[in-house]
Amino acid sequence: MDAVRRNTGRAKAPAVTAALAVAALTLSACGGTPEAAESNENREFTIATQSGPNSLDPAQLNDGQGMFVWSGLFDTLLTQDSETGELVPHAAESWEYNEDGTVLTFVLREGMTYSDDSPVDADSVVAAMQRTMETPGPPAGKFSQVSEIVAVDDLTFEVHFESFDPAFISQMSLSAGVIGHPESLEDEGTATNPIGSGPFELDVQSTEFGDSYVMRKREDHWNAENIPVSTFTVNVMPDSTARFNALQAGQIDATNVESRLVPQLDEDTFTISSIEAHTVFTLNFLDRAGEEYPALADERVRQAVNHAIDREAVVDNLLFGSGVPSAQIFNPSGEVYDPELEDIYDYDPERGRELVEESGYEGESFPIPSTYLTSTFESMLSQAFQDVGLQLEWVSVPPQQVQSALSSGQYPLYFQVAGFGSEPSDALSHFAPGGFSNPQNYTDDVLDELFEQVHSTVEYEDAVPYYRDINRHAVEQALEAPIAFGSQTWASRDGVTHTDIGGYPSSILAFDFED
Known part of the structure; x- marks a missing residue:
């Protein structure tokens, strides 16, 4: 071996x-x-x-x-x-x-x-x-x-x-x-x-x-x-x-x-197992209907933010290379992820500023929770908003209130680090009314029709085209601003390997002990 x-x-x-x-x-x-x-x-x-x-x-x-x-x-x-x-x-x-x-x-x-x-x-x-x-x-x-x-x-x-x-x-x-x-x-x-x-x-x-x-x-x-x-x-x-x-x-x-520490491990002692996509980092637009912040109901504003984020720089500089840039929330190993959608939002702050100016919402400011999860990313996100003519106001939230801040209705934006579930679970969580990552229950005519199809199609393989359409609609309408898939690296002794499947349940069965 x-x-x-x-x-x-x-x-x-x-x-x-x-x-x-x-x-x-x-x-x-x-x-x-x-x-x-x-x-x-x-x-x-x-x-x-x-x-x-x-x-x-x-x-x-x-x-x-x-x-x-x-x-x-x-x-x-x-x-x-x-x-x-x-x-x-x-x-x-x-x-x-x-x-x-x-x-x-x-x-x-x-x-x-x-x-x-x-x-x-x-x-x-x-x-x-x-x-x-x-x-x-x-x-x-x-x-x-x-x-x-x-x-x-x-x-x-x-x-x-x-x-x-x-x-x-x-x-x-x-x-x-x-x-x-x-x-x-x-x-x-x-x-x-x-x-x-x-x-x-x-x-x-x-x-x-x-x-x-x-x-x-x-x-x-x-x-x-x-x-x-x-x-x-x-x-x-x-x-x-x-x-x-x-x-x-x-x-x-x-x-x-951390992947940056892997080179310090003795190659004769440790086996390295990498999960390319383990989590997804995303800036979530919670007030997609613009009930409290009308600017977020305008897809041009949401699209502008997507253009303002330099995803490759985030992976290189903030994630130390432990990730893959992405404008989608679905697991790239699954059947819903679409590589072609990655070309929609190139890093283009000038285009983002044009979209904000066209919308008439230049100078708008949005409060967003500042948590132990956001500290690494706050400067980058603030600069991205400024580059397109918008502002972020970071509001300190203690660790015990991190989850409740998402569902409270107080904030129009939220920075999330989410693990992968199944494609149906992730679609429902992020884009369906009642979903954990859609706490203000946003929907529109396209989503209503697609989820109606999903709920009447029992065989998953038959429903995959509808999930792909949900993904495309969410990306084109910029319902979120996904940033990157975070990778995970496991190091083990004695030739033990860890599964490379993002979203695999954390159990003893994730390890392979065979030589």
């Missing part, structure tokens, strides 16, 4: 399928073979992440790096293939929609158990999902179109919808698809020591909540032969330098590192 292997290829983004999924696909998604698992049965693996779980209560789980912990303790109904990104069976061996997408039927694997040895059956899964749906918390919003969840037999249950929700199925590989032990979920200790259905149990004595999570493999888990380590430890280290130093010192086996 070469001393350094770079896992940098682009893979297909997660597809949402309404067809029957076969159980045979599962083993291909599990990052290893039984032989590889046997050779690693006593292996300990420690990683460091920037953030940890906010809670271990299934109704309070956040997606993101905290998932490295909770995905070890809880199974999700579905997962993604680590090589293709396709949605594949996990705790559910199959799923199928009815013709109009209003009933989704899952069939569970036989013989699964919780960590207390009680059976995972349809009744327990239904009870746990109903509790998540009815309890205020991050996953609850994913059930907005669900009318009821009912068990059909011991292993089969149905999710009934008010209307087809194209984003729902992909959420079954994330927090909304978590299987918790229903009888224990209301216990006070669930948030820190849950009874789970996943491949590991939390070693409470060795764990320091918020700092370090030690998980021991369950040998009786249905997927144990494909879990390549006996102990999985997740250390939470917000500081990137601390993570890098811990990696160098041998205190951890893998972590994400």
Whole structure:
């Protein structure tokens, strides 16, 4: 094996399928073979992440790096293939929609158990999902179109919808698809020591909540032969330098590192895996209808801002080369992203100023939250607005109010750093009324018609042309000002690689331990 292997290829983004999924696909998604698992049965693996779980209560789980912990303790109904990104069976061996997408039927694997040895059956899964749906918390919003969840037999249950929700199925590989032990979920200790259905149990004595999570493999888990380590430890280290130093010192086996630090790593010791597009940096026009700031209802103003941003300079100077310039929010590895749209907004402040002058809004000023996410970009964005005859007013917002500032309605603009979901999830989030990144519920006749088509097309492949039209419309109308895709680089010891798929769930299955 070469001393350094770079896992940098682009893979297909997660597809949402309404067809029957076969159980045979599962083993291909599990990052290893039984032989590889046997050779690693006593292996300990420690990683460091920037953030940890906010809670271990299934109704309070956040997606993101905290998932490295909770995905070890809880199974999700579905997962993604680590090589293709396709949605594949996990705790559910199959799923199928009815013709109009209003009933989704899952069939569970036989013989699964919780960590207390009680059976995972349809009744327990239904009870746990109903509790998540009815309890205020991050996953609850994913059930907005669900009318009821009912068990059909011991292993089969149905999710009934008010209307087809194209984003729902992909959420079954994330927090909304978590299987918790229903009888224990209301216990006070669930948030820190849950009874789970996943491949590991939390070693409470060795764990320091918020700092370090030690998980021991369950040998009786249905997927144990494909879990390549006996102990999985997740250390939470917000500081990137601390993570890098811990990696160098041998205190951890893998972590994400800044690309500018990669040349300092010993090529004989570390394997580098790169995700070309992991997040998207975007300036979001929240008041697209111009209710409080009429200038933003004029597409010429929004287009001017897009022309004013030097995306290549941002990647080179602010992201230290760890990114790709883009004027789109969709994952470039997916089926919706359109390379031709990248030519619409070349860096041209003079053209931007002309558009602002034509609109009659020269000199307009806009308040925008100043957060821990924006500090690196504030000077660049202020200069871009000035270059086209506009102004930004940065308003300091404390860390605990960062998310609420987006939805508050106080601000016409917001700088976001967002991870990728499925194409349906991202389309609905950014451009549909009720979407997380569209908190003021903007829509127009074109979007209304396209989303109507999306909601009446159950097969994802048939809906792809509509999602592409949504993307084109959003770019041409400059509903946002995307800046760049941020890349992510993982460094690991002993030849371990990390998947190169942007948006892949953060779990032990993201790593390949085969030589």
